[in-house]
Amino acid sequence: MSIEDVIREANPVRASSVARGDSPHAQRALARILTEHADPSAQGRSRRARLGRKRTLFTAGLAVMAAGATAAALVYAVPREAPRKPPSAATAHPTTGEPTTARQVLLTAAAHVLSGPTTGTYWRVQVISGTIWPGGTKAHPYDISVATGYDQWNPKSPGQKEFEITQQLGTRPATPADAAQWRAAGSPTTWHSGQFSYGNKNDSYLADVPWVANLAATTVAPAPSATWTVSDGTLGYIEGDEAGLNAAQFGQVPARPSAVAALLRHYAEQTYCVKHPSSGCSTVDQLVWNEALLLLEDPVSAQVRSATFTVMASLPRVRLLGPMTDPLGRSGYGIAAGPQNPGSKNYNPVKAVVIDPASGSLLATEDIGPIPRSVQCLTQQYISGQERCIGSSYLGRSYKGQVNMFVALVSAGWTDASPSLPSSTQEDPHGSPGLPPAGP
């Protein structure tokens, strides 16, 4: 056997184990692309995306929203830096009692934006993101939470190294109620995400490779890993489907609310969906809302952040969900901006934004709503075009107020410090920029 054959044998994903283009799985994905390609919510959401970074793992805390209810505060093992504001509920709402409208919360936030350093060597953004998965059994259904911390160091100057430090934060039962079920199930130390398979071995899709991860109530976070790429100067985005902005460009963002509104609207109007509206498209207002959330994480002045809250307060259909505790245990108010996922029939969670009006800060975004059965079934089988859930051994819960994913903003700001990098830090093997080969 030649060395090339040996390497071929080591292919972790053989072509024969990948779904074919004419498989039900692929064809359904195709149908989704054709019907949703103009879905603005894709654009609106992806914009939030670019700023963020990589993946990881977990923890689980969930904030349960509630008019009254509250939430299980989870303690994240990992973030080492203090949150931007102390999570003290006492200081959060010192003045006139509970706000009764989203507009009140947002305008209060606009009046209390704190300013930090206005420049530095790096624009540093730390977030913790998590997703909730079914992990229990029929007798003991429970959810597990998988969270990852991302610590991103974007150099102000292009040509310098940009670092991303990633740390898996553990895999745990998602809430105390889930933990109780998990214990009742015998406190298993691993969990399976399930797998996706077709009717027979010859048409299997990774059927032999279940995803197994360690599961423990108190998982010690593994060491962080880090990668670097050479920065082109991009520090953030206003609209995720458009080019990013550098420090100088963010410095030119106007500080008057009307000017910020005009800027966001201008970006929204460049999106594919607004230019090619279809039934699934987000409105300009919805896009502006999402852009505002992105701008709150960008290197703009305190005045611009304040104006951004004011713009958010002016949008129609913005509503107050109530007091909420974010996944890091910080107190704030949950606000939503109307339907964000117009194209989806089965799964339409509330896109909650947790804002702390006392410090004028965005704390987290969360998807809240019962996780439908179709999402819970992670092990599906297709036989003769019919899908069947065979994942009876991986059951989760489904209830009102369920958080099924979150992104908590730990901090965003300028710093002259240098990242503390693990010795394993390496160049991101996929990080070199490249464009598709030029077409004719």
Next chain:
Amino acid sequence: MIYDSRVRERRFEALYTAHYQAIAGYVLRRVAAHEADDVIAQVFTVAWRRFDHVPPPPDDRLWLFGVARNSVSDQRRSERRRLHLRARLSQDAVTTGSLAPAADPSGEQVRAAMSALPPADREALRLVLWDELSHAEAAALMGCSPNAFELRYRRARSAVREAVIAMHSAVLMDQERPVRTQESRTAPS
């Protein structure tokens, strides 16, 4: 050229069906399996949106690999997009396993040897031997000249060969030792 929209859609379906498996494999080899569907969908969404820019066969395949390369890169830079995309795409909950095959020790050794290579050298091997691109295609995808690619590929291949031989002899020695022990124990009897 103006295409009737349904003709356009059919042409896209043909492109998708023909190249899905290759692109899905490429993506699955580079991102965590539970994220792969989102990235694959993104590749083809880009192709659909820019369909007028997709070159005719046989160049369409490499064009798709170029988009896939960017999408993988982008995905790795952008966890949050994955989270948000998942909300939209996961209604059918297609979630797959990780790529860590547990019962494949020899493959594990080869992959370990590959992971010790410089990233670009490793990618040269993957593109040719795992993704089944020609050397010319792989060079184009990596944005280097055919000569530079050839150098990189040969260097990487040699490095893995040496590493595998070294590991193999270590394994043989480990296997031989207990045999000898047993022989020495049983010999006197």
